[in-house]
Amino acid sequence: MRLLIIEDDESLASTLSRRLTKQGFICNVAHTSQQALVLAEQITPTHLLLDMKLADENGMALLTPLRGLLPQCHIVLLTGFASIATAVEAMRLGANDYLTKPVDMPTLVNALCPNTDLPTEVVSASDTVMSAERLEWEHIQQVLHCNQGNISATARQLNMHRRTLQRKLQKKPVKR
Structure with a gap:
């Protein structure tokens, strides 16, 4: 193959x-x-x-x-x-x-x-299934990276208020 x-x-x-x-x-x-x-x-x-x-x-x-x-x-x-x-x-x-x-x-x-x-x-099954919170956190990180760290652009792309995004970014990533 x-x-x-x-x-x-x-x-x-x-x-x-x-x-x-x-x-x-x-x-x-x-x-x-x-x-x-x-x-x-x-x-x-x-x-x-x-x-x-x-x-x-x-x-x-x-x-x-x-x-x-x-x-x-x-x-x-x-x-x-x-x-x-x-x-x-x-x-x-x-x-x-x-x-x-x-x-x-x-x-x-x-x-x-x-x-x-x-x-x-x-x-193990716990390694293959991610929690919804972890998926959200990883998605936010990807979009933030694509926007070169620009919080406002990331918030607009995610259709989220900038302050809400900032609060989510301050939290530690949840475990898989």
């Missing part, structure tokens, strides 16, 4: 590659859309993990050319900002699955290889 990971965050790409190698994949990594298309043609992966946001590019724009190059490839789109509209659009453009970050390894492996019994890392 040859897997091409298309992710602009080098540390996340490296972590995914290490973990998925343990699951039996032969992993290759691309950090830009140009690298992705070249590698896809060279290695003809059987599976593809595509980030929706690649620096200033939209990963969904790669779905059509990748599907043209790799008609039999199983493509999973990863995103930090999920919506029903983007999920529908991703499937229409050729993605086989659509997952929201953060994603646990069993869910990711199952999305990459549905209906197979691949061995997955031993993970």
